[in-house]
Amino acid sequence: MPHALITGANRGIGLEHVRQLLARDWTITAGVRAPEAADDLKALDPGDGRLRIEAYDANDLGAAAALKAKVDGPIDILFANAGVMGPSRQEFGAAASEGFLDTLRTNTLAPLALAEAFADQVAQSQLKVIALQSSRMGSIADNDSGGRYAYRASKAALNAVGKSLSVDLKDDGVVVLILHPGWVRTDMGGPNGLLTVSECVEGQLDLIARANPAMSGRFFHVSGEDLAW
Numbered sequence: 001m002p003h004a005l006i007t008g009a010n011r012g013i014g015l016e017h018v019r020q021l022l023a024r025d026w027t028i029t030a031g032v033r034a035p036e037a038a039d040d041l042k043a044l045d046p047g048d049g050r051l052r053i054e055a056y057d058a059n060d061l062g063a064a065a066a067l068k069a070k071v072d073g074p075i076d077i078l079f080a081n082a083g084v085m086g087p088s089r090q091e092f093g094a095a096a097s098e099g100f101l102d103t104l105r106t107n108t109l110a111p112l113a114l115a116e117a118f119a120d121q122v123a124q125s126q127l128k129v130i131a132l133q134s135s136r137m138g139s140i141a142d143n144d145s146g147g148r149y150a151y152r153a154s155k156a157a158l159n160a161v162g163k164s165l166s167v168d169l170k171d172d173g174v175v176v177l178i179l180h181p182g183w184v185r186t187d188m189g190g191p192n193g194l195l196t197v198s199e200c201v202e203g204q205l206d207l208i209a210r211a212n213p214a215m216s217g218r219f220f221h222v223s224g225e226d227l228a229w
């Protein structure tokens with residue numbers, strides 16, 4: 001039975017990944033900050049042992065290694081999805097802040113720490129995919145509106161991390177996908193997003209199902225188009 005480890009799985013896009021993968025008979029390890037409060041996630045539990053919920057705080061650099069101690073066996077999809085928009089003040093004049101560092105910790109270092117902790121288990125699986133939930137806002141080429149320093153920089157740095165992972169893990173057969181989910185109606189995306197979580201996740205799972213070495217280290221829109229760095 002294929003196995004996915006997904007962070008930020010208690011709401012938004014991560015929760016929908018759990019829902020759709022459980023419906024496809026996958027086993028899921030769901031990493032969440034507050035398991036006791038993850039009611040929407042618990043409501044998806046089919047009760048047959050395929051959903052395991054583990055504590056995971058992306059802001060804690062030791063969290064990936066602690067999670068590793070609890071997760072056995074091959075991992076077909078390691079999905080580093082948890083992310084934050086960062087501090088409320090990110091405009092020029094207020095952008096250089098401690099909150100910027102926290103944003104880097106959650107959005108950039110945590111996915112790298114997960115990849116370092118779990119690459120061996122991904123390499124033992126059938127699908128061998130590491131998916132990084134990036135954002136088009138991390139595209140330097142696409143930035144024509146400025147601002148959002150912390151969020152943009154954290155996702156641009158995540159893209160650089162993903163590219164290096166694709167090179168370093170190539171010989172292990174691991175495919176690293178750097179994904180922009182589209183503008184999605186979640187707490188982060190807001191009510192005006194262009195996609196529902198269901199549409200977004202269907203698209204992302206289609207992309208992941210097509211994963212192959214030629215796709216590794218590339219930055220994809222959920223539509224399957226390549227995005228400019």
Ligand SMILES: NC(=O)c1ccc[n+]([C@@H]2O[C@H](COP(=O)([O-])OP(=O)(O)OC[C@H]3O[C@@H](n4cnc5c(N)ncnc54)[C@H](OP(=O)(O)O)[C@@H]3O)[C@@H](O)[C@H]2O)c1
Pocket residue numbers: 007008009010011012013014031032033034056057058059060081082083084085106133134135136180181182183184185186187188189190193
């Ligand atoms: N929605 C969009 O339009 C959009 C566009 C581009 C990229 N993205 C990316 O997609 C990913 C998911 O976003 P979303 O739209 O689903 O946002 P969301 O609804 O705000 O959900 C964010 C998820 O990340 C988790 N998270 C945040 N900080 C965490 C931490 N320190 N430790 C563990 N989990 C943490 C949250 O858990 P808590 O409930 O504990 O806070 C929540 O499960 C993010 O990486 C985001 O940058 C979203």
